[in-house]
Amino acid sequence: MRITVGCDLTVACQQPTPLLLMVQPHTSRRVDLVTADPLVSNPAVPVTEFVDGFGNRCCCLVALAGDTQLSQRALVECSGKPDPVLPHLSAVPVEALPPETYQFLRPSRYCETDRLDQTAWDLFGEIPAGWPQVQAICDSVHTRIHFDMGQARPTKTALEVLEEGQGVCRDFAHLAIAFCRSLNIPARYCTGYVGYTGVPRGPEPIDFSAWFEAYLEGGWHVFDARYNTPRIGRVLIGRGRDAGDVPFLHSFGPHDLTRFEVITQALAAV
CATH class of the missing domain: 3.10.620.30 (C8orf32 fold)
Incomplete structure (x- = not known):
């Protein structure tokens, strides 16, 4: 099965402000991506992508003063099966x-x-x-x-x-x-x-x-x-020690998040 995932955000800044976002599927899911999944900004500004020490995909940009709309979509191939349950597994010493x-x-x-x-x-x-x-x-x-x-x-x-x-x-x-x-x-x-x-x-x-x-x-x-x-249809974005390692948005300056929408939609079988 295929699932569309993504988000639409609007960030309001009083001055140009660096932002770090983590919203794309994790590197471990790249093999399942059906289409490209860039982070798109409006107004358009350069977006730099890197992979951190946990294998998480991160996007850096400098939002301009005023409203910046950020959008990301990914079409992901999934097995259609639920999370495995393996009650016989033991702990590792x-x-x-x-x-x-x-x-x-x-x-x-x-x-x-x-x-x-x-x-x-x-x-x-x-x-x-x-x-x-x-x-x-x-x-x-x-x-x-x-x-x-x-x-x-x-x-x-x-x-x-x-x-x-x-x-x-x-x-x-x-x-x-x-x-x-x-x-x-x-x-x-x-x-x-x-x-x-x-x-x-x-x-x-x-x-x-x-x-x-x-x-x-x-x-x-x-x-x-x-x-x-x-x-x-669980689609991983990030892993870490706790939530401090995987914020979906980190702003290096004052900002207001005025729009926040997350999309997860399974496509009907053809």
Whole structure:
């Protein structure tokens, strides 16, 4: 199946302002791109693309004073199958982990595992290490945390999510990641496009979504504490230690985001 993903943004700046955007499908999905997927600005300004240390595609530009419209579209080939569920997978002992996974065991800006270790072991320490343990974390976070778009704030940490009991998809991911790391399971933050393909349309508008990947037997595997069910048509944009590594827009100066629309649309089979 094919899915159109993209976004339309309008950024208002009082003076020329450098912007960094991360809205294109991740380098790991380039093989699935059916068409080119440039970021287009109006007024037109030069856009420079680079790949960061996590394999994320980033776009740099200098927005002019006034309104700058930014648009991106990608047509992506997808399998049409839901996220795999592999409950037989075991955890990998720390001493056998690939060195590149170690950074995803440590505390990070929004995942303060050093303050959640005891809670994680109290809640999940008796569950077999591996897929069952990670799934139990997702079940718990999904049940404990109430989704509320009005509770989004850029400074909220995993511990604050647990204490407040509410948040948005990034908060679900941060708490689940922190619990995994506390249990010696590498976990990394993911952001991307997840529409309503294969499920009834919900009341919330389509937005950039957050989920996470845990390193178990066989490599990295997708988990989603927000929806807590396998989804079809997930298109990755970025990976990192937490949301601080993958902002869809970072402005190096004052700005107002006056338009924000995310598109995820599965195309009808021909």
